[in-house]
Amino acid sequence: MVYLPLIVAFSLVAFGYSQDVELQQTATTNYAYKDTTEAMRSTTENQKYETSIQKALAWLVTQRESNWGWRNDTSKVLTALQLTPQEESAALLPTHLEMQLSFKQMEVEIVVLLWRSAFSRHHEVPITPPKLSQYCLALNALCYDPRQFHGHDLIGTLQHHEAVHDLEFAYATLAACSARAHVRKKQIRRLLDIANTAKDHNIDTVAMTILALRCIVKDHRHRNLQHSLRRPSINLARQQQTDGGFGNLYNTALTLQALQDMNEINNHWNKSAAKNYIESRQDPDGAFTDPNLTAEVILALSERGLGSIRNLDCGKFDDYENHVDIDGLTKSFSSHGNDSEIRNVTITYTLWVGSNITENSTISITAPRNTSFYNIMQMAMDLDPRFSFEASEWPNGHYVHTLAGYKEEPMGYHYWLLYRLPEIPDPMAPPANQLVAPVGVDDLLIEEGDHYLFWYKKL
Known part of the structure; x- marks a missing residue:
């Protein structure tokens, strides 16, 4: 049973990918992919593209492999391609069909890594925090919710294992914030x-931290933190060197994204010199060393970098018609599309202790519709220490074993049971066992009026 969600996920992705073999053949025939690629390469060599972004895009497309991916850089490249404004290089961007095939390749990569985790000895997810952050940001950019990836909450996994290194931590927090997941107070601190x-x-650490904080202050609950960005942004801007850069290409590209549209610090650095x-x-062929760095540079020069992902309106891509709605997933993601009160829902969360209910605590929480109950638990813990909890992570999600200081005792048959109810629970009329939630905390998504x-209790 533990591996069932992964088996289903792998089967679904494999089925979708097998269908795309025919799509791949169609794409190769209809779009004359090989001829187009050769034409792009030839044009790049002759430097006929006008801007650095166009040259970089043309080179990047030529690096796509026969499986429609970019080896270890598929997620980063897809993010850059999806965020590049159409008016910049419409003719160079992959077609809708090609983007679908590349997305399927990335999807397979993620499922395979999760599959390996399911059969590893210690159930460790063999995806480093930066790589998982990269996948989550790419899914967000493509309007696919990483909290609902074939039964897996990738954001929950990312937040459960808080990174030790500050750069990785800031990157992971940016990914979580971009997905509109709850960012805990201790993470903000x-x-x-x-x-x-x-x-x-x-x-790079400071630049990524500024990107994460700029994302967080877009949430109306944290707008008061806006003032905290000024000093670190000025300190970062002042590290610009005489050649216009910030030490190397990666740092400079990341800094451009971090300081984008911060007009109040223009006197402290020269943006044009950085560009x-x-x-x-x-490079003469349009590259910036490799696909990963080239994608990062495209994000910086196009001025629609990692910091813009949270603002995407996944229900509308009218201005970017080449930007793809992956198999209709844009529509399913739109419920997470903004922080407006219309799309928020209010639920109650109650804790009972003991078969005779000796302790009873209830909290009301407002959050975006379809937020996972695991994220609700994190929010409740931040608001009230009585809702503190501990959980183990398994391949199919989190298993909550301790709440309010009470740990499950299998030897005494004491367990925590989760119920989803149509009304606030009444100790005088306890719910029947058929109302126990059918799925775990990661897969349980909140709706208006849920309790x-x-x-x-002892079973």
């Missing part, structure tokens, strides 16, 4: 600590 000691950190530094290091009960 850690970002603020990094920002307030910016001089003690590397440029010139990047463009002067472009949830975790009851510690």
Whole structure:
């Protein structure tokens, strides 16, 4: 039973991928892929494209392999392609069908890594935090909710294992925020600590921290943190070197994304010089060393970088018609599309302790519709220490074993049971066992008027 969700997920992706073999043949025939690629390569060599972005895009498309991916860089490249404004290089962007095939390739990559985890000895997810963050950001950019990836909450997994290194932590927090997942107060405090000691950190760490904080302040609940961005942003801007760069291509591209549209610090750095530094290091064929770095540079020069993902309106791509709705997933993601009150829902969450209910606590929480109940539990824990919990992570999600200081005792047959109810639970009329939630905390998605009960009782 533990591996069932992964088996189903792998089967679904494999089925979808097998269908795409025919699509691939059609794409190769209808779009004359080989001829187009050769034409792009020839044109790039002759430097007929006008801008650095166009040259980089043309080169990037030529690096696509026969499986429609870019080896280890598929997620980063797809993010850059999806965020590139159509008016910049409409003729160079992959077609709708080609983007679908590339998305399927990335989807297979993620499922295979999760599959390996399911059969590893210690159930460890063999995806490093930066790589998982990269996948989550790519899924977000493509309007696919990473919290609902074939029964897996990839954001929950990312947040459960808080990264030790500050750069990886900031990257993971940016991915979670971009997915509109709950960012806990202690995570925000850690970002603020990094920002307030910016001089003690590397440029890439500070830039990624600013990106994460800028994402967080877009949430109306954290707009009061806007002022905390000014000092670290100025400190970062002042690290610009005489050649216009920030030490290397990656740092400069990341800094451009972090300081984008921050007009109040324009006196502290030269944005044009930073762009010139990047463009002067472009290879004759249009590349910036490799696909990963080239994609990062495209995000920086196009001014629609990682910081813009949270703002995507996944229900409308009218201005970017080449930007693909993956198999209708844009529509399913749109319920997470903004922070407006219309799309928020209010639920109650109750804890009972003991078969005779000696302790009873209830909290009301407002959050975006379809938020996972695991994220609701995190929010409740931040608001009220009585809702503190501990959970183990398994390949098919989190298993909550401790709540309010009470840990399950299998030897005494004491367990926590989760119920999803149509009304607030009444101790005088306890719910029947048929109302126990049919899925785990990661797969349980909230709706308006839901009432949830975790009851510690003897079976």
